[in-house]
Amino acid sequence: MSRYLSDVAVLARKDLRLELRARNTVPAMLLFVVAALVVFHFALPEGSSDLAAKGLLWVAIVFTALLGLTRAFVAEREQRLIDGLLLAPCDRSAIWLAKSLSVLGFLVVAELVALPAFALFFSGIDGATVAGVALADLGICAVGTVLAAMAVAGRARELLLPLLFLPLAIPIVIGGVGASVAAEPARYLGFLALYDAVFAIISWASFEYVVTE
Amino acid sequence: MSSEEKYVAAAYLVVFGVVLLYFVIMALKVSRLEREVGELADLARKQRHG
Amino acid sequence: MSTSLRNNRVPLLAGLAAALLCAAIALTFFYAPVDEDGLNQKIFYFHVPIALTAYACFGWGAWKGLLHLWKGKPGADLESYVAIHLGVIFGAMTLITGSIWAKVSWGHWWLWSEKQLVLFLVLFLFYSAYFMLRFSVEPGPQRANLSSVYAIFGVVLIPVSFLAIRLANQYIHPIAFNRNGPQMAGSQFFTFCVCLAAMLALFAALYNFELAGKRLDARLRELRELLT
Numbered sequence: 194m195s196r197y198l199s200d201v202a203v204l205a206r207k208d209l210r211l212e213l214r215a216r217n218t219v220p221a222m223l224l225f226v227v228a229a230l231v232v233f234h235f236a237l238p239e240g241s242s243d244l245a246a247k248g249l250l251w252v253a254i255v256f257t258a259l260l261g262l263t264r265a266f267v268a269e270r271e272q273r274l275i276d277g278l279l280l281a282p283c284d285r286s287a288i289w290l291a292k293s294l295s296v297l298g299f300l301v302v303a304e305l306v307a308l309p310a311f312a313l314f315f316s317g318i319d320g321a322t323v324a325g326v327a328l329a330d331l332g333i334c335a336v337g338t339v340l341a342a343m344a345v346a347g348r349a350r351e352l353l354l355p356l357l358f359l360p361l362a363i364p365i366v367i368g369g370v371g372a373s374v375a376a377e378p379a380r381y382l383g384f385l386a387l388y389d390a391v392f393a394i395i396s397w398a399s400f401e402y403v404v405t406e
Numbered sequence: 407m408s409s410e411e412k413y414v415a416a417a418y419l420v421v422f423g424v425v426l427l428y429f430v431i432m433a434l435k436v437s438r439l440e441r442e443v444g445e446l447a448d449l450a451r452k453q454r455h456g
Numbered sequence: 457m458s459t460s461l462r463n464n465r466v467p468l469l470a471g472l473a474a475a476l477l478c479a480a481i482a483l484t485f486f487y488a489p490v491d492e493d494g495l496n497q498k499i500f501y502f503h504v505p506i507a508l509t510a511y512a513c514f515g516w517g518a519w520k521g522l523l524h525l526w527k528g529k530p531g532a533d534l535e536s537y538v539a540i541h542l543g544v545i546f547g548a549m550t551l552i553t554g555s556i557w558a559k560v561s562w563g564h565w566w567l568w569s570e571k572q573l574v575l576f577l578v579l580f581l582f583y584s585a586y587f588m589l590r591f592s593v594e595p596g597p598q599r600a601n602l603s604s605v606y607a608i609f610g611v612v613l614i615p616v617s618f619l620a621i622r623l624a625n626q627y628i629h630p631i632a633f634n635r636n637g638p639q640m641a642g643s644q645f646f647t648f649c650v651c652l653a654a655m656l657a658l659f660a661a662l663y664n665f666e667l668a669g670k671r672l673d674a675r676l677r678e679l680r681e682l683l684t
Contacts (some may be wrong), residue, residue: 336609343602347592357589357606360582361613364620375627384623388616395612399605402525405598413560417499417553418481421506424549428662435669442676449683 200283204291209298211268218264222257222303227310229253234314246315247322247373251366253307254300254326255333255359261299262337263354265292266345285401289338293396297334304330321382325372328385329365335393336361342403364388466668469661476654480647488647499560501647503553505655506546507572511614513543513659514583518611521604531671533600536607537590538666542659544583550576568628571621578617582610 212218233249269278278288304326312318337358344354365388371381484501517539524532554573559565568574586606593599 339605339609343589343606346598346602347589349592353585353588353592356585360578360585361609363578364613364616367620367624371623371627381623384619387619391612391616392609395609399525399608402601402605405601410560413556414498417502417556420552420556421502421549424545425658428545432665432669439669439672439676442680446676446679446683449680453683 197284197287200281200287201291201294204278204283204288205294205298208292208295212295212299218261219299219302222260222299223306225260226253226257226303226307229256230307230310230314243316244374246311248370250307250311250315250322250373251329251369253311254304254329254369255362255366257303257307258296258300258330258333258337259355259358261296261303262333262341262358263344263351265296265338265341270345279404285404286397288404289342289397289400292341293334293338296338297330300330300334319373321378322373324382325369325378325385328372328382328389329369332365332385332389332392333362335389335396339396339400339403342400346403361392466661466664469657469664473654473657473661476650476657480651480654483647483650488644499553499557501651502655503550503557505648505652506553507550507576508652509655509659510543510546510550510576510579512656513539513546513663514579514607514611514614516663517543518607521607524600524604525608533603534670535667536604538663538670540583540586540607540610542662542666544580544587546655546659547576547580547583551580569625571618571625574621575614575618578621579610579614582613586610 230250230253233246233253237245237249279285308318308323308326340357340361341354344350344357347353365385368381368385368388372378372385375381480501484498488498488501490497517536520532520536520539523529524536551573554570554576555565558567558570558573566573586603589606590599590603593602
């Protein structure tokens with residue numbers, strides 16, 4: 194078990210260190226999310242409710258996550274690192290966990306900017322929203338990592354990932370918006386936790402089949 | 407026919423239409439397969455007598 | 457299964473499906489009593505069985521996908537693909553008949569408060585992406601693996617989405633239209649069951665038919681390679 198966790202730590206640290214050196218994914222996500230929020234300001238006509246803005250926050254998060262996920266396996270594919278990774282004597286699912294954690298890291302950094310920006314441009318963020326964002330991030334990264342690995346195996350990978358990801362993201366958006374907007378957020382937060390648990394399990398179990406050739 | 411009946415008829419027609427469309431697509435496929443089998447039979451005949 | 461039974465499977469199933477469909481239509485129009493809902497209840501007799509059959513298709517596709525990943529059964533991936541392909545067709549039919557029913561019952565072509573319709577929209581998007589995935593990867597073991605994993609994700613998505621949509625309706629449409637529940641009179645229930653059996657038989661017939669066609673394709677390709 195500790196061997197598994199140390200494998201995960203090594204792999205995740207590799208991704209984070211690569212990003213620190215190259216610095217291309219996280220700045221792009223940051224810029225994108227702020228730009229998206231500005232676009233949303235202009236997309237909401239006069240008299241739109243606060244609630245509409247809260248809904249759009251979730252759109253911003255989902256598409257920013259997509260940006261990060263699209264980059265997730267690109268480095269591996271381009272430099273054929275994935276074959277090296279697969280030869281490594283670690284459980285394939287450790288690759289999934291490590292990659293999810295690193296994407297989660299990037300997404301959280303982007304949200305550390307996005308949420309205050311949202312509070313600045315639109316309306317305040319309450320605890321339920323933050324909890325919703327946290328839970329949603331877990332689900333997005335778990336499912337997104339598997340789908341990113343699938344998309345990278347095909348031809349039109351940047352086109353394919355959004356198509357694969359958005360239908361699965363719909364329940365996450367429902368849970369998140371519900372948590373931000375509804376009077377009783379507990380139900381929605383519970384649903385997000387359920388989504389995370391269910392999809393994390395099947396993502397963890399199925400990842401090795403996705404990367405074997 | 408009342409407008410209600412028209413809609414019901416439309417729904418059934420759609421189902422019927424899709425099934426018929428499927429039939430047409432399959433019929434095209436069968437004729438393609440027949441053509442291929444014919445070509446392969448010619449090839450086999452040529453190989454035997456060639 | 458004896459070879460003769462397997463060879464005759466498609467015509468037998470087609471015959472069964474045809475007989476059941478005729479019976480279903482006859483029962484729907486001549487036997488089932490006209491409800492307070494009026495004539496548009498008749499659409500219900502086809503719409504719901506088509507929806508249930510679509511779920512069955514997706515479930516069957518996921519099952520075959522699981523067999524492929526777990527047991528490595530050859531041909532399971534092709535069977536999964538055909539099942540999902542038919543599922544998308546039945547799903548599209550569900551959306552169309554559901555939309556017509558919404559128009560007749562409530563005057564709108566689309567209702568976000570109709571959970572079944574919204575669920576099918578999400579599933580339709582999901583399974584359409586299945587084909588995008590399949591066509592962007594070269595045929596081979598990896599494509600089969602990816603398709604199987606995706607099919608399994610799909611079948612898990614069905615209940616999760618349904619739950620989500622139910623939750624969503626609470627903050628999007630606090631006022632939902634009321635609909636007749638499944639309390640049906642005996643004769644209505646019988647008609648419904650026959651319609652359901654008819655749709656499932658149709659699926660079984662189409663499924664075996666398509667599979668036979670695709671297997672024939674593969675064997676012809678093999679033959680061609682042997683001869684040239």
